[in-house]
Amino acid sequence: MRFDPVLRRRDFLRLAALAAASASSGCSLLVRAAGRGAPAGAGAMRRPPRLGTWEDLYRQRWSWDAVAKGSHGWLNCRSACNWDLYIKDGLVVREEQTANYEASEAGIPDFNPRGCQKGACYTEVMYGPSRLTVPLKRVGERGSGRWERVSWEQALDEIAAKLVSIAERHGTDAIVHDLGPHFDQGPTTAVRPRFFGFLGASMMDDWAEIGDLNVGATMTFGFPHIGGSADEWFLSDHLVVWMMNPAVTQIPDAHFLFEAKYAGAELVVVDPTYSATATHADLWLPLRPGTDAALALATARYIWDGGFADLDYVREQTDLTMLVRLDTGRFLRESDVAAEGHPERLYLWDTATGRAVIAPGCAGNAADGKIALGRLRPAIAGRFSMTLADGATVGVAPVGALLREHLEPWTLDEAARVTGLSRAQVERFADDFARARRPMVLSSWGSNRYLHSDQMNRAKILCLALKGAIGRRGGGYHNTGWVGIEGFDGVTAAAEHTGLRGRFAIFDLVDKGLLFDLILDQTMRRKSRAQVQWELGRNYEERNACMANSASMNLAYQGVRDDLDRELAGLYPRRLSEYDEESRAHGWMPRLPRHQQPRAWFTGGNNFLRRTNLPQRAIATMWPALELIVDVNPKLTFTGMHADYLLPAAGYYEKPGFKYPVAYVPYLHYCDEAVRPIADSKNEWEIFSLLAERVQAVARARNTPILDGCGKRPIDLKRIAEKLSFHGAFGPQDAMKVAQRILDTSTSTAGMSVAALKETGIAKYTGTGAVGGQPQLFNEDWKGQGVLRPATLFTEKKWRWPTLTGRQQFYIDHAWFLEAGEALPTHIESPKAGGDHPFQLVSCHARWSIHSVWRDDPMLLRLQRGEPQIYLNPGDAARLRVADGGWAELANDYGSVLMRAKHSTMVRPGIAYYFHAWEPHQFPAHKSYKEITPGLMNPMHFAGGEGQFVWRFGVWAPGTHVQDTRVSIRRGDLRAWLARMEKERVRLEKERARSTEEAAR
Amino acid sequence: MTTTDATAVERQIAMVLDLNKCLGCQTCTVACKKLWNRDSGTGYAYWNNVETQPGQGYPRRWQETGGRTADGAVKRGEIPALDTDYGRAWTFNHEEVRTGVGGGAGKPWLRPDGQPQWGPNWDEDRGAGEHPESNHYFYLPRLCNHCTHPACLDACPRRAIYKRREDGIVLVDQDRCYGYRFCVEACPYKKVFFDPQRNVSTKCIFCLPRIEEGVAPACARQCPGRLRFVGYLDDPAGPIWKLVEKWKVALPLHPELGLGPNVFYVPPVGPVAFDGAGRLVEDAPRIPNELLERLFGPRVHEALRTVREERARRRRGEPSELMDLLIAYDWNQSFRLPVRAREVL
Amino acid sequence: MTTRRSLTLTAAPPALSPGGYVPRAYADRVTPTTARVDFAAGEEGGAWTVALSWHAPRPVRALDGDPARFLDAAALLVPTTEAAQAMTMGAAEDPVEGILWRADGERPLRITATGWGTVVRQAAPAEWAADARWQDGFWYLTFRVGAWAPLARFRRLAVAIWQGAERERAGLKSVTPVWIQLP
Secondary structure (H helix, E strand, C coil): CCCCCCHHHHHHHHHHHHHHHHHHHCCCCCCCCCCCCCCCCCCCCCCCCCCCCCCCHHHHHHEEEEEEEEEECCCCCCCCCCCCEEEECEEEEEEEEECCCCCCCCCCCCCCCCCCCCHHHHHHHHHCECEEEEEEEEECCCCCCEEEEECCHHHHHHHHHHHHHHHHHHHHEEEEEECCCCCCCCHHHHHHHHHHHHHEEEEEEECCCCCCCCHHHHHHHHHCCCCCCCCHHHHCEEEEECCCCHHHHHCCCCHHHHHHCCCCCCCEEEEECCCCHHHHEEEEECCCCCCCCCCCCCHHHHHHHCCCCCCCHHHHHHHEEEECCCCCCCCCCCHEEEEEEEECEEEEEECCCCCECEEECCCCCCCCCCCCCCCEEECCCEEEECCCCCCEEEEEEEEHHHHHHHHHCCHHHHHHHHHHCCHHHHHHHHHHHHHHHCCCEECHHHHHCCHHHHHHHHHHHHHHHHHCCCCCCCEECCEEEEEECHHHHHHHCCCCHHHHHHHCHHHHHCCHEEEEHHHHHHCCCCCCCHHHHHHHHHHHHHHCEEEHEEEEEEEECCCCCHHHHHHCCCCCCCCCCHHHHHHHHHCCCCCCCCCCCCCCEEECCCCCHCCCCHHHHHHCCCCHHHHHHEEEEEEECHHHHHCCEEEEEECCEEEEEEEECEEEEEEEEEEEEEECCCCCCCHHHHHHHHHHHHHHHHHHHHHHHHCCCCCCCCCCCHHHHHCCCCCCCCCCCHHHHHHHHHHCCCCCHCCCCHHHHHHHHHEECCCCEEEEEEEECCCCCCCCCCCCCCCCCHHCCCCCCCCCCEECCCCCCCCHHHHCCCCCCCCCCCCCCCCCCCEEEEEECCCCCCCEEECCCHHHHCCCCCCCCCECCHHHHHCCCCCCEEEEEEECCCEEEEEEECCCCCCCCCCCEEEECCCCHHHHHHHCCCHHHHCCCHHHCCCCCCCCCEEEECCCCCCCCCCCCEEEEEEEEHHHHHHHHHHHHHHHHHHHHHHEEEEEC | CCHHHHHCCCCCEEEEEHHHHCCCHHHHHHHHHHCCCCHHCCCCCCEEEEECCCCCCCCCCCCCCCCCCCCCCCCCCCCCCCCHHCCCCCEHHHHHHHHHHCCCCCCCCCCECCCCCCCCCCCCCCEEECCCCCCCEEEECCCCCCCCCHHHHHHHCCCCEEEEEHHHHEEEECCCCCCCCCCHHHHHCCCEECCCCCCCEEEECCCCCHCCCHHHHHHHHHHCCEEEEEEEECCCCCHHHHHHHHCCCCEEECCHHHHCCEEEECCCCCCECCCCCCCCCEEECCCCCHHHHHHHCCCCHHHHHHHHHHHHHHHHCCCHHHHHHCCCCCCHHHHEEEEEEEECC | EEEEEEEECCCCCCCHHCHHHHHHHHHCCCCCCCCCCEEEEECCCCEEEEEEEEEEECCCCCCCCCCCCCEEEEEEEECCCCCCCCCCCCCCCEEEEEEECCCCCCCCCCEEEEECCCCEECCCCCCCCEEEEEEECCEEEEEEEECHHHHHHHCCEEEEEEEEHHHHCCCEEEEEEEEEEEC
């Protein structure tokens, strides 16, 4: 049937006029909230209009065949956003936010619409010039760019054969799985630790190595991740953005800050850079880089001396009450006082009775898992004396007394002198903070990138603790909390059976005695459920997982040991490598592979050669020793360019998954398989299921013996596919089924189904769960209602914090800390890494990419300047005669790189500022700023043996710190520089050839 | 059809952008680009852009090259140059880099073809002033203002530009347009773009297919900063009327040009400035008043005062309708659009 | 029979352009960019050939994707009624029509108009052609239009030249102010 377009047009206008009239008369039946999701409903087709007028050309563009729900699951993005994926002719043509979140509570803004410019164009990456779509095998030298297309069968057969032979010759732990920071919580991530776990490979924890782990928080809280839903920001009356840039790195959540301002909060930004967030502040504090601890210490003193501290909170929730021996600097322990005493039973001084009392809730106080003081009135000032078991009398003092003494030099003037701020600025900051009712500090993962970031974060937390803000609604320390999806862990873990048999596997995987004790503790209410989970999870990891922190591996094998020893010379009593060795000798910090260089390298959610510091060392040392390098990735990265096999993984919209569960937005985000994997790409569940089958077949053919893995569990490669598939319950095509299993076995996703999520994309979590056996939010009451707040388990339920003292701990009596003078939070100058050069090289996470994803996307590059940029203050640039848009040469003791200069008044003079994650192949000679960034490691972070100082995945580990890097800058001359680099390259090549020859002789 | 007819409307659709909430993230830019400007001739064109102010903007020097004098009289405008004013859509050598990795230091690296000279976000975060006492910048998202007296409409000798009666959206009839580009020249906001492939001029259509179904334009609906409000100027129940007419905190860009823009901005309140000794200077704003007045006219002072006063009121614990509006508690209420009918095949 | 002439062109008055912008913004355009055109017109067997040649020091033959570039162009106009005027591009009751050549090498277009701002471009009849060559600073353009009824009837022609380098387009053009009357 044909319509007369003229008539139709007239009807259309009449209807439009009617609607307009009803709207203007206030009779707004037809007016609707115009932000609501896809107008045609999810999944529904929107037909193109017939072509009547030219306007219909545009109406036609806004049409589609189907809509699926998606998110950017396999992405290390600290947010999560629900997207409608518009499908036309089998392609995802664009994405738009679904925006179907609700407000957590009345009187709080809702989360809508979330999203950012990158999420709004993932389709550009998905179909972009770096997309991998077919398996490739290297045919030239590594990095030569010469590849041949191979079949999946050939690729997997060859890889399996090499894996088995490497495992037999070098041990399975010589195979390194560098998962990296891009991962989701769905089947396609879960299969990787599952595969590599059954393979006995070494799995690298990169959290600290990439500079994201808040070890200052671990020192203080016993865990590094704390923070609730982003809408809690709105409840604060005093927001301090302190080493974070949410307008750039937390785009979907940043609005809560500015809305809080409208609701009456003061917004303060502490940052040497006039960041995009700082432009929105009431007060911007442009301090000298690396001096944040000084500002915090003066603020703490101001709070204390001004009588602004919440002393009841301080007595109950912090270690300021704990007694310290004045002769040794160690906490007073029961083992000091009584011969049979427990070494982790610590004391406070009860002023009511005038004697030392074992602190409720301290680590050794097994009878009492709570920290509530009851009738105790502990001192936080004064000095007392104690008689020890040997009869000697020693002076003791509560931490509070030592702390106040320690803070004495930190006057406002002293802080002004150190930070380069004026006294007026420091005073305004301290006074506003002190008078706030609900101060909140936002401190992101980027707050951990100075060698002494731990001190800065300890000091920031101290200010909040004195105010009683942590755990209080609308106050506290936000550095990213995590909801846990236990079902994900269930799939990653070593259990090989489903059903009851799988559940009982726990008895084989953890220490049975511990399990019994913990169950008893929980039953007797001596320990919180969270504490039990925490300890059980740790035990599981210790006994089963072949995991280690990657910084330790780098230190051992990457060829940076001498560099870092030199960098840290004189800063600590001993050399870094000595701390590392001592740590290993005690078994504090695991290192994998145990015996030798890595021989095989698997990566995927990662870009090691882009990310690591001094990559030139890795390429010279670690890379040549590798017999196999495989990148399973949807995208060609710099690391992939230097690999042996590239296996094309499905992209974010081509496989089922769950976005990793940051607490900022307390909803599970489902990623649908909106379209089939492009070309020959496959989802990782399928890839690793197939690879397991090949490995199993090879091992059976060769009758590979049982191997010892990493020394924890026997590894039987002849059964790897059986185990991986849960004995056939989940085949290579069953990723979607695994997704449902994850939902079914998680406390935080009760009642959720993949089928329902396909319609909505999101569902509110039903609990806070646990990640990797680690509860993260310590709020067991939250069941999906209201603002999600962390740490209420301690502040409201009064359970102990997982620290030695059972409290927020500001005093660390570990021998190393005492020796280094770091027992209390302090300010330590940022060392000059890379040599004594005039500019400090300071980085921020990028607005324009999530790590290197999107970094080379033309659409977004056009919204920048197309090339890596170094931001300079215009005054500095003029002095150096470095033109805006011209080349700048950055050099220090490690080498030299070229970047395009960008003049910006946001940059403090003396700083060279960059947004990170440019691929090395975006720089001339493929040399990125990483070649001049040594990435310092802090020896204190190798400590172990007591309290919270126990290595654990994503909790406590040494990392690398890039912000201390210094460089010289001059105008770059591309041609001369390239010639110099070529000469240098030839020289190095000859040197290498000579040394190889000599070695051969 | 006379000129009067061409600009008379029954209702006028409008947008308010609260610059105090803009992140400079350019999600709006990308949302618009993905939806409407992916043709080969529109690579350089951004119906929606976000620029850092103070700055030369996009296209470069747009504030100097339009077809109006400061008192609203017609003057000859300029058509921005592709490379130095808009910035061409650079292409990149991915293939060359992927396959040519081997060899010496001179191996190809990924970069734009040619030497970029300008782009839609070229002066991102550049700003002005001295760090740290007076440096300043803010983000200014820009789109077609769908003016009450559009300079583009006035400039088109073919009358290919019209203002829709039902909503006041200004459109370039893609069938009538012969690509003369007087509109590109004349628009003082430089928000008409020429597509050299199709030889027609194009501009923001205020997402008309979406508007017709009561869905806000992509730039507004996709804005994670939640700074855009969309509705009709005469709807007293909607946020537009309240912010523009009642509270008078939302102002048009360059009102002195006399075109009657229907896109309005809540001006930015920057952080407190310091003097040379680092003392806080509470009454001297970090963003110079002259800059804001140049952009938004003399009423900007009153608007800023109102925002400050209402915030102070809220800080004292008193209610403020204005603050509630700008907080946008229920995001869906940021948009009030009637649903219209639509024809389908 | 061929008519050869050297024509003197004038700048089309911008004041005639519809809308408020062009008449004001271009009020100063009083001197023609193309002052002279060598003109030759002939009819052979009912088919018309018109040759034009003019000085064009900076020819623009392609837009090259550049929104600020304008193509060189030329057009012939003929009346379709006795009263139709060239300078006004005809009128409602007195249309004009013509042929438009643009320097991008595409086929010429047939144009009709009933006043300024009303031009309608259409595909030209298959037998219409425009051959152009630029040499030593001059365009040499030959229109071949077959049998063209209004030209045959009124034997009047007008010429318009646009120099892209001077951003000429639409009413910004050099024109013969009155019809060229062919013998």
